Amino acid sequence: xxxxLALVLVAVGSVLFHLVxxxxxxxxxxxxGYIDDTLIVTFWITGAVFVAVVLFMAYCVFxxxxxxxxxxxxxxxxxxxxxxxxxxTGVGVAAMLAPGLVVWNQFVTVPEDATxxxxxxxxxxxxYRLPGPDGRLGKSDTRNITPENPLGLSKDDPNAQDDxxxxxxxxxxxxxxxxxxxxxxIDVLHDFYVPEFRAKMDLVPGQISYFxxxxxxxxxxxxxxxxxxxxxxxxxxGTVVVETEVAYQNWLKEQSQRTFAxxxxxEK
Amino acid sequence: MVDVPLGPAGLVPxxxxxxxxxxxxxxxxxxxxxxxxxxxxxxxxxxTALAVGLIALVLSWLMRLQLGFPxxxxxxxxxxxxxxxTMHGMMMVVYVLTALFLGGFGNYLIPLMVGARxxxxxxxxxxxxxxYLLAVLxxxxxxxxxxxxxxxxxxxxxxxxxxxGTPGGQDWGIILMLVSLMIFIIGFTMGxxxxxxxxxxxxxxxxxxMRMPLTVWGIFTASVMALLAFPALFVGxxxxxxxxxxxxxxxxxxxxEMGQQTDRNGGSPLLFQHLFWFFGHPEVYIVALPAFGIVxxxxxxxxxxxxxxxxxxxxxxxxxxxxxxIVWAHHMYVSGMNPYFGFFFATTTLIIAVPTAIKVYNWxxxxxxGDIHLTVxxxxxxxxxxxxxxxxxxxxxxxxxxxxxxxxxxxxxxxxFHMVMGVAPILVIFGAIYHWYPKVTGRxxxxxxxxxxxxxxxxxxxxxxxxxxxxxxxxxxxRYHDVADFAFIPASAHTLNAFITVVALIVGAxxxxxxxxxxxxxxxxxxxxxxPWRATTLEWQTPTTPxxxxxxxxxxxxxxxxxxxxxxPGAKEDFLPQNHPPIAPATxxxxx
Numbered sequence: 082x083x084x085x086l087a088l089v090l091v092a093v094g095s096v097l098f099h100l101v102x103x104x105x106x107x108x109x110x111x112x113x114g115y116i117d118d119t120l121i122v123t124f125w126i127t128g129a130v131f132v133a134v135v136l137f138m139a140y141c142v143f144x145x146x147x148x149x150x151x152x153x154x155x156x157x158x159x160x161x162x163x164x165x166x167x168x169x170t171g172v173g174v175a176a177m178l179a180p181g182l183v184v185w186n187q188f189v190t191v192p193e194d195a196t197x198x199x200x201x202x203x204x205x206x207x208x209y210r211l212p213g214p215d216g217r218l219g220k221s222d223t224r225n226i227t228p229e230n231p232l233g234l235s236k237d238d239p240n241a242q243d244d245x246x247x248x249x250x251x252x253x254x255x256x257x258x259x260x261x262x263x264x265x266x267i268d269v270l271h272d273f274y275v276p277e278f279r280a281k282m283d284l285v286p287g288q289i290s291y292f293x294x295x296x297x298x299x300x301x302x303x304x305x306x307x308x309x310x311x312x313x314x315x316x317x318x319g320t321v322v323v324e325t326e327v328a329y330q331n332w333l334k335e336q337s338q339r340t341f342a343x344x345x346x347x348e349k
Numbered sequence: 350m351v352d353v354p355l356g357p358a359g360l361v362p363x364x365x366x367x368x369x370x371x372x373x374x375x376x377x378x379x380x381x382x383x384x385x386x387x388x389x390x391x392x393x394x395x396x397t398a399l400a401v402g403l404i405a406l407v408l409s410w411l412m413r414l415q416l417g418f419p420x421x422x423x424x425x426x427x428x429x430x431x432x433x434x435t436m437h438g439m440m441m442v443v444y445v446l447t448a449l450f451l452g453g454f455g456n457y458l459i460p461l462m463v464g465a466r467x468x469x470x471x472x473x474x475x476x477x478x479x480x481y482l483l484a485v486l487x488x489x490x491x492x493x494x495x496x497x498x499x500x501x502x503x504x505x506x507x508x509x510x511x512x513x514g515t516p517g518g519q520d521w522g523i524i525l526m527l528v529s530l531m532i533f534i535i536g537f538t539m540g541x542x543x544x545x546x547x548x549x550x551x552x553x554x555x556x557x558x559m560r561m562p563l564t565v566w567g568i569f570t571a572s573v574m575a576l577l578a579f580p581a582l583f584v585g586x587x588x589x590x591x592x593x594x595x596x597x598x599x600x601x602x603x604x605x606e607m608g609q610q611t612d613r614n615g616g617s618p619l620l621f622q623h624l625f626w627f628f629g630h631p632e633v634y635i636v637a638l639p640a641f642g643i644v645x646x647x648x649x650x651x652x653x654x655x656x657x658x659x660x661x662x663x664x665x666x667x668x669x670x671x672x673x674x675i676v677w678a679h680h681m682y683v684s685g686m687n688p689y690f691g692f693f694f695a696t697t698t699l700i701i702a703v704p705t706a707i708k709v710y711n712w713x714x715x716x717x718x719g720d721i722h723l724t725v726x727x728x729x730x731x732x733x734x735x736x737x738x739x740x741x742x743x744x745x746x747x748x749x750x751x752x753x754x755x756x757x758x759x760x761x762x763x764x765x766f767h768m769v770m771g772v773a774p775i776l777v778i779f780g781a782i783y784h785w786y787p788k789v790t791g792r793x794x795x796x797x798x799x800x801x802x803x804x805x806x807x808x809x810x811x812x813x814x815x816x817x818x819x820x821x822x823x824x825x826x827x828r829y830h831d832v833a834d835f836a837f838i839p840a841s842a843h844t845l846n847a848f849i850t851v852v853a854l855i856v857g858a859x860x861x862x863x864x865x866x867x868x869x870x871x872x873x874x875x876x877x878x879x880x881p882w883r884a885t886t887l888e889w890q891t892p893t894t895p896x897x898x899x900x901x902x903x904x905x906x907x908x909x910x911x912x913x914x915x916x917x918p919g920a921k922e923d924f925l926p927q928n929h930p931p932i933a934p935a936t937x938x939x940x941x
Contacts, residue, residue, distance in 0.1 A: 083804075084723060084728060084731060087804075087807070087808065088731070088735065091735055091811060095739075095815060098815070098816065098819075102816070102819060103839065103841050104816075104819035104820065104822065104823055104839075104841070104842060104845065105819070105822060105823070106755070106822050106823060106824065107823065107824055107837045113754075113755075115751075116751055116752065116754060116755055119749070119751055119752050120746065120752050120755070123745060123746050123749065123752055126745075127742035127743070127745055127746070130738075130742060131738060131739060131742055134709065134710075134713060134734075134738055135735055135738070137713060138713055138716060138731065138734060138735070141713065141716040141717050141719070141721070142716065142721055142723070142731065145652075145716065145717070145718060145719045145720065145721050146721045146723060147653075147720050147721055147722045147723070151720045152653075152720055152916050152923060153652065153653045153654035153718060153719045153720040153915060153916035153923070154654065154718035154719075154916070155654075155655060155915075155916050155917055155918055156655070156657070156718070157655050157656075157657070157658075157659060157913070158657070158658050158659070158660065158661070159657070159658070159714075162714075163658050163661050163707070163710075163711075166706075166707065166710050167703060167707060170702070170703050170706040170707070171703055174699045174700070174702050174703060174745070177699065177745055177749055178695065178696065178699045178749060181695060181749035181750060181751050181752060182692055182695060182696070182750075182751075184751040185688075185691050185692065185695065185750045185751040186692075188688070188751055188754070189688040189689060189691070203605065204514045204607070205514075222603075223602070223603045223604055223605060224603055224610070226605050226610065228608075264685070267604060267605045268508065268512070268514075268604050268605050268606060268607075269508045269509035269512060269514065269604075270506055270508070270509060270618060272683065272758060274758070274824075274826070276755075276823070276824030276837050277837070279754065279755040280754055280755075281683055281754060281755070281757065281758070282683050282685060283683055283684050283685040284685070285618055285619060285684070285685040286508060286602045286603075286604045286618060287602025287603065287604070287615075287616070287617065287618065288602075288619075288685060290685030302837075303835060303836060303837060305826055305835070306826075307683075307757070307758035307759070307826050308506075308758060309431075309501070309502045309506070309509065309828045310509055310514070311509050311512070311514030311515045311518075312427045312428055312431060312500065312514060312515060312516060313427075313514065314828060314829065314830075315427070315829040315830050315831050315832070
């Protein structure tokens with residue numbers, strides 16, 4: 082009988098835990114509220130199934146536990162019941178999958194007006210590159226990397242000359258403007274993860290991956306690496322600051338001495 | 350109403366194959382050490398896997414100590430921590446769960462349950478175990494190698510796995526890991542071919558496929574899957590070994606290592622991930638399907654009721670087995686692969702939830718109107734349903750591509766996969782050991798110790814992994830040696846981590862009670878008799894218990910009915926063994 086109590090406790094306790102525990106996601110700071118919504122829908126559907134099945138189990142164990150003289154009912158199949166359950170399950174699954182795919186479509190479709198920002202990972206720090214006044218990021222190649230050219234930009238590409246290189250400092254993003262993050266690694270896998278943005282994506286050496294977001298709230302947020310990248314993985318942290326357009330433009334002006342051309346200017 | 354099981358009960362075709370002469374051992378060594386008897390090999394496999402499980406348990410304690418009380422145990426530095434999680438993961442998934450379900454339960458149960466005298470290739474079966482043992486020794490040797498074992502994470506993702514920033518990456522650790530995996534796969538292939546061919550060719554007269562117990566269906570399907578999936582890992586391991594030892598660049602693009610240019614060029618890190626998960630996802634079901642099968646039989650036997658919807662259960666096993674080969678990239682939604690793959694893999698992944706849900710319903714409906722005996726195996730089976738249901742449902746979060754994005758690489762994932770392929774299958778293993786121990790040894794395991802073991806394990810494991818999901822929801826990343834100093838992680842989350850660690854220590858410790866029970870009951874357990882659970886399947890109908898070499902004495906059994914004739918109306922007993930001849934149609938529970 083203890084097992085009946087335990088089953089009820091697990092079902093009810095899990096729901097209570099969900100409702101009253103202090104552990105929940107961080108306040109969102111990007112346009113990906115849709116992701117949170119899909120997550121909530123999933124919580125409701127799966128939670129209902131969990132509670133229903135576990136409580137039904139508890140009832141079965143209570144009602145049909147062995148008593149002297151009792152005999153089980155012999156019924157190998159019940160096609161109607163089985164098909165009915167299959168269809169209901171199918172509907173429930175579709176109810177989660179459909180919004181999920183719609184939101185995923187948004188996730189992979191970058192808005193036309195998104196600004197490119199490059200995020201470069203290496204063991205164990207974050208670097209960034211902004212396109213500069215021409216709005217275009219220049220070419221890069223891991224083979225070009227030297228101590229003077231830490232991100233491996235191409236010296237021959239005119240688009241690269243005005244690119245702003247930010248090494249070991251914070252990334253700033255303007256509020257309310259869509260940003261396309263282009264992700265590149267120069268050594269092993271990394272993953273750019275800001276919990277408040279919800280979005281994340283791996284940085285893979287040898288290719289460029291991407292995701293996009295629109296920051297919706299000003300503030301300073303922690304960046305962490307979410308893909309095991311060696312023994313320094315937990316130390317690979319950074320900061321991203323979301324600020325108003327005006328403040329962002331002021332900051333951008335201050336960065337003009339960090340252009341690739343200047344950084345690579347011959348010493349005088 | 351029902352036509353399947355009752356209809357052809359009496360129809361048994363004549364034997365097509367003569368009973369074959371077995372290999373007869375001549376000495377103690379060939380009988381118990383280099384044994385070709387599947388039952389001895391099963392015990393060898395199981396004992397080795399349990400020993401590896403104990404090592405993995407200690408490793409989990411060590412990593413939990415670090416997470417719960419960071420900085421208190423100075424010997425667990427970042428290097429050691431990553432080595433512990435890597436070895437814990439790989440040991441549990443491959444060397445414990447796969448080996449125990451297929452090498453252990455597969456070897457013991459397949460021949461007995463299908464009414465064969467032994468596996469069809471006993472010599473290859475023997476080699477399978479010895480290669481497995483060798484693989485384990487090579488893996489464990491890496492603890493003593495210079496630089497220690499690999500700390501690349503159990504997924505061994507390159508380039509990180511073979512570079513100098515990772516423990517064991519430029520030492521022996523990764524080499525021994527890859528070599529050990531290759532040996533394991535060669536050994537498994539020998540065993541797996543045995544399991545498959547024995548089920549297909551070695552069944553007793555009358556044992557049609559649709560009369561087989563679901564345990565056999567689960568192990569059989571898992572073995573077929575393993576034979577198809579492990580080669581992908583083998584190939585990946587060979588290529589990575591070449592990358593590491595010969596300097597090739599299968600998985601290594603042009604890259605910098607610790608600030609220095611390397612001569613790597615042109616390889617693809619994502620290729621490894623595809624190979625790994627092409628193995629890795631079926632692997633989840635290679636562990637789960639035998640558990641599904643076994644738990645069906647436990648529930649049916651101890652609820653004295655036929656498995657509900659047997660045919661649907663068989664088709665669900667086959668559907669899951671097939672679908673599991675086209676869902677692998679749901680582990681890679683944020684890997685940087687083409688994001689349009691997400692649509693396909695999210696759809697296939699959520700479709701697989703349907704046959705899986707059917708299995709859960711049918712287990713619960715088997716309890717409905719049953720005659721439920723709350724034995725220790727039944728308790729473990731009930732706990733399995735709860736934990737598997739929980740872990741399966743959180744799979745719907747992670748499988749639904751966009752929901753996976755915030756949760757991927759957080760503690761939510763750790764909680765999910767431990768619940769669904771750690772806790773749940775292990776609960777089945779425990780239930781199965783309590784269930785079949787009397788057949789293996791002739792004695793019952795102690796009931797009181799069994800219940801103590803059950804309660805602490807079930808409630809403890811749930812208390813560990815259920816709250817852990819919420820740490821992931823906060824955004825706490827996995828594979829962090831230290832999660833201190835994050836502003837977004839509240840202090841209460843660290844308290845929860847300490848709580849989880851304390852419970853993990855207790856749950857780990859109670860496994861020693863189980864171990865003690867296993868050893869103590871060998872001599873002091875209650876005599877079991879041949880069929881203590883009054884079960885229908887053939888292994889309980891052997892002339893002697895424990896069954897001797899050759900299993901059946903002079904005559905192999907003849908099968909007249911399916912495996913689930915419990916509480917048949919009109920029958921005197923509440924079970925009819927599979928080799929029980931048809932009873933007169935007037936009294937037997939004939940179809941209306």
